[in-house]
Amino acid sequence: MAFSFVDRYTWGYTVTQLRVQLHDFNVVIAPILIQGVLLIFVYILNPALITYALIGALVYSMFQMGQRVQNEAAYIRVDSKLPELYLPGPLTPEGYFVGMSLGILGSNVGTFAVLAGILEWTHPLSALAWLVLAAVLFAVFLFTVSLGYFVSTLFEDDRAIQPYATIITNLFGVLPPVFYPLSLLPTYWGPLALVLPTSAAAALVEAAEGGLVSISSGGIALAAISLTLEALALFLFTLAWARRSARER
Amino acid sequence: MAEDALWARDVQKRYERRGTQPVDALRGVSLSIRPGERVGLLGRNGAGKTTFLRIASTLLWPTSGEVRVFGHDIVNHPEEGRPLIAVVPQDGKPFMHLTPYEQVYTYLRTRGFDRATSKQRTTEVLGQMGLTEVADRLNLALSGGLRQRVMVATVIATEAPLLFLDEPTIGMDPFARREVWECLRRLSKKGSTLLLTTHYLDEAEQLSDRLYIIDRGRVLVEGSPEGLKAQIGGTIRVSLKGGMRLKETLATFGTVATDGLDVHVILGPDRVEEVLQLALREKLSATVGPVSLEEAFLRVVGRSIDDES
Numbered sequence: 001m002a003f004s005f006v007d008r009y010t011w012g013y014t015v016t017q018l019r020v021q022l023h024d025f026n027v028v029i030a031p032i033l034i035q036g037v038l039l040i041f042v043y044i045l046n047p048a049l050i051t052y053a054l055i056g057a058l059v060y061s062m063f064q065m066g067q068r069v070q071n072e073a074a075y076i077r078v079d080s081k082l083p084e085l086y087l088p089g090p091l092t093p094e095g096y097f098v099g100m101s102l103g104i105l106g107s108n109v110g111t112f113a114v115l116a117g118i119l120e121w122t123h124p125l126s127a128l129a130w131l132v133l134a135a136v137l138f139a140v141f142l143f144t145v146s147l148g149y150f151v152s153t154l155f156e157d158d159r160a161i162q163p164y165a166t167i168i169t170n171l172f173g174v175l176p177p178v179f180y181p182l183s184l185l186p187t188y189w190g191p192l193a194l195v196l197p198t199s200a201a202a203a204l205v206e207a208a209e210g211g212l213v214s215i216s217s218g219g220i221a222l223a224a225i226s227l228t229l230e231a232l233a234l235f236l237f238t239l240a241w242a243r244r245s246a247r248e249r
Numbered sequence: 250m251a252e253d254a255l256w257a258r259d260v261q262k263r264y265e266r267r268g269t270q271p272v273d274a275l276r277g278v279s280l281s282i283r284p285g286e287r288v289g290l291l292g293r294n295g296a297g298k299t300t301f302l303r304i305a306s307t308l309l310w311p312t313s314g315e316v317r318v319f320g321h322d323i324v325n326h327p328e329e330g331r332p333l334i335a336v337v338p339q340d341g342k343p344f345m346h347l348t349p350y351e352q353v354y355t356y357l358r359t360r361g362f363d364r365a366t367s368k369q370r371t372t373e374v375l376g377q378m379g380l381t382e383v384a385d386r387l388n389l390a391l392s393g394g395l396r397q398r399v400m401v402a403t404v405i406a407t408e409a410p411l412l413f414l415d416e417p418t419i420g421m422d423p424f425a426r427r428e429v430w431e432c433l434r435r436l437s438k439k440g441s442t443l444l445l446t447t448h449y450l451d452e453a454e455q456l457s458d459r460l461y462i463i464d465r466g467r468v469l470v471e472g473s474p475e476g477l478k479a480q481i482g483g484t485i486r487v488s489l490k491g492g493m494r495l496k497e498t499l500a501t502f503g504t505v506a507t508d509g510l511d512v513h514v515i516l517g518p519d520r521v522e523e524v525l526q527l528a529l530r531e532k533l534s535a536t537v538g539p540v541s542l543e544e545a546f547l548r549v550v551g552r553s554i555d556d557e558s
Contacts (some may be wrong), residue, residue, distance in 0.1 A: 012359035016344070019355060023346035023387065076344070084338035085403065088306045088331055088413075089360050099359075247327065248309045 004060045005020075005094035005239060010102075017072075017103020031111040035061055039118075042179055049180055051123040051212065052202070055133070056179035058115050059201045061108065062137045063173045066144025067165040073097075074153035074161040083246070085109045093246035094239045101145035120221055129209035136201035139231040143197045144172075146231075146238035172198045181206065181213050194219055195226040252320035254411050254442035255282040255305060260314030262300050262466075274300040275311070276466040282459075284319075284410070287433070287443045289457035291450070291546060298446040299339055299415055305444070306336045306413045318411060335360075335409035337417050339446075341400050345389040349380050349399045352388060356403045374406040377432050379425065394421045394511040398429070405432050412436070414445040418452060430455055448540045460542075465549050477545040483515035487542050489526045489536045499524065506547035515544055 021027050033135050035057040042053040076082040086096055119125065125133070142241055155161045170228065176192075176199035193199040194215075200223035206212035206222050215223070262275040275297045282288045290298045303309035304314055307327035316323050318330035343352045352369055357367035375384050378398050388396055397420050404412060414433075418426040426449070433456055437443055447453050453460060454474045462469045462477075470477065482504045492499065492512035499505050502524050503516030514524055521537060528535035 008361055009359055012355065012361070016347075016355040016359055019351055020344045020346045080342040080344070081338045081340060082344065084303075084306075084308055084336055085341055085356070088308065088334045088336045089407075089409075090332040091359050092328070120335065167509070199365060204346075248303075 002081075005092060007092075007095060009089075009091040010095035010099045013086065013096060013099030014102040017100050018106045021104060021107030027107060028110060031061055031064065031108055032114055032222065034064075035111065035115060038179065051119070052181045052206065053179045054115060054119040054122065055205050058112065058119070058133065058137065059140060059198050059205075060173040061111050061115065061176055062140045063144045063198050064126055064169060065101070065108065065141060066146075066148035067169045068148070069101050069145045070148030070152045070168075071158075071162060071164045072104060073100060073149050074155060074158040075141050077152070078156065078158040087246050093242040096148050096246075097145075097238065097242040101141075101149070103131045103136050104145075105141065112215060125205075125209050125231075129205055132208035133205045136227060140197055140201050140225045142235040143227075144232040146234040150238050150241055153241065172196060178202045182215065190219070191222065194223040195230075197227050197230050200224075200227045252284075253281045254284045254286070254319060255280070255318070255444060256315075256317040257281070257301075257305065258315045260301065260304060260316060262297075262304065262309070263312045274466055275314075276557055277314070278463065278466070278468055280461055280468065280471070282442055282444060284442055285437065285440055286381065287437050287445075287456055289453040289456050289460045290444060290446045290463060291453055291460055292446075292463040293550065300466075302413050302415050302444070302446060303461070306334055307331055309335075311500060324348075326330075333409060334411045334413065335404045335407045336412070337400055337404045337414045339415035339419075342396055343388045343399045343403065346387060348385050349375060349395075349402065350384040352399055353403050353406050357406055360407055369407045374402045374432070377428070377435070378402040378405075379428050385437055394425060397421055397442045400503070401429055401432075405436055408436060408439060408441055411442045412444070414443065416446055418447070418449065426452065427524075429516050450546060454542045462546060462549050470549050474542055474545075476495075477549070478540050478542060481515050481540060481545050481548045483517055485516060485518055485521055486538055486540050487514045487516065487521060487528075488512070488536045488538075489514070489524075489528055492528070492531075492533050492535075495527070495531060495533075498527070504548065506544055508547060513544055513547065515540055515548075518523055 025152065039053055039057055042049050083096065087093060151164055152161060176196045178198045182190060182193055182203050194203060203213060203215060204223050207215045258279045260275050260278045264272045264274055286372055290301065292298045300309065304311045307323050307330060311324060319333055321329035323330035353371040353374060354367050357370060375381050378401065379403060380398055383391060383395060388399060389450055396541065401417050418429050421429065433443060445456065457474060459471065459473055460477060461471045489512050491510050493507060494509045496507065496512055499512055499514050502520050503514050506513045525535055
């Protein structure tokens with residue numbers, strides 16, 4: 001197999017990252033607070049949008065995993081030189097990337113549980129919608145951590161990287177219809193929203209939960225295919241990039 | 250015949266960056282290290298030590314040359330050599346939000362050791378490195394010297410067949426340095442091979458069976474610390490502070506090496522008194538001692554190890 005990225009060494013590094021993240025209480029609590037603030041903001045603007053905002057908060061939280069991976073990967077590479085400790089060993093470069101991503105995701109399980117709990121309490125979703133939600137969150141995870149890890153390798157100064165993380169997160173997470181329904185967007189922007197991974201993910205969940213949003217079958221297919229292809233392509237590219245960038249030229 | 254733990258032939262590295270002149274960091278380094286040996290790589294800043302170590306530990310591509318780790322070609326197939334090595338990187342830091350215990354334990358788990366072995370080795374190595382008292386504090390709260398000890402402990406605990414240590418005791422106090430030396434000797438007795446770079450010549454002398462002195466990307470000389478000292482033509486060193494102006498006169502007594510404005514004269518015991526008389530007449534402060542590796546280094550490289558020029 002070309003890529004051996006999920007083996008016992010990867011799990012070992014996943015646990016390492018999980019422990020690193022869980023030692024910092026802010027890391028656990030901050031994402032919940034951020035989503036809480038955004039939800040209150042949307043509720044004040046229009047209480048009818050709260051279900052969209054809750055689905056959006058789940059998608060946005062997952063998208064933020066990329067920002068976390070980007071900052072963590074950059075910090076421990078530039079400041080602590082930890083790849084130089086971990087990569088000369090049995091842990092593969094792909095395992096290093098995947099383990100870091102899974103560890104960071106693991107430390108945020110609480111955020112997803114809280115948001116999913118509130119969603120189920122305020123607007124119980126159908127089984128199909130939950131299934132679609134799980135699938136799109138997985139795709140967004142693959143996309144965002146890949147993007148975050150790739151960007152982290154492009155800079156030699158970890159402070160220079162952080163603004164990019166914020167820009168990317170806002171560009172993908174706030175601007176497109178993630179926290180608000182697709183129908184509020186001018187019609188001519190619709191196709192673009194359906195090919196952006198975050199808004200495509202939100203639209204697919206809303207489409208699966210009948211009545212939340214009205215999208216044609218062509219639109220659903222466009223969103224599903226785009227999200228799948230973007231996630232897989234970027235993930236595979238980043239696996240290869242992780243291997244390539246493990247050794248400087 | 251057993252494979253060399255590390256074998257390198259004609260390793261060259263040229264750094265090329267847009268808008269700057271290319272820099273030849275390595276100009277054909279060849280060396281070999283037998284299993285179980287402790288070898289020191291000495292050189293001034295920028296001599297190429299870290300570049301070589303990073304190439305040998307699969308973190309940097311060489312421009313040309315061959316490197317083998319226990320027979321595995323790690324230039325073309327780094328994945329074959331990686332499980333056999335462990336590295337203390339220069340200026341590396343442990344995870345700030347782990348404790349020393351967690352750092353070592355999780356690192357061992359990441360390298361595939363089972364829980365019981367990882368726990369046992371972690372407790373053992375933290376004890377040997379004098380880290381037991383701080384084992385449960387976050388690395389964030391430790392001093393720079395203690396963090397460096399955690400890094401070394403993390404790597405030592407692996408007992409990997411080949412260890413690369415880039416300035417392993419930097420920032421440590423003299424007691425801590427000795428604890429690290431003891432741990433490295435113990436590890437070597439168990440069979441691990443060590444390649445270390447250091448700026449501390451006493452450390453190189455204490456820890457190395459053999460030394461390679463490199464300068465400007467080339468190996469200048471190779472040999473045991475005793476062998477290198479024996480090459481310089483004397484057993485006693487007289488150092489004269491500010492003795493540069495007497496360099497030519499002093500050269501008539503023995504071999505002279507300069508270190509800034511100071512002069513070291515390497516000579517036999519029969520002529521020491523004459524040099525001291527000269528120092529008294531010229532009102533220069535002088536110290537007498539056995540020849541050290543520092544003199545050998547000065548003789549070979551022509552400059553002090555701390556000389557940045």
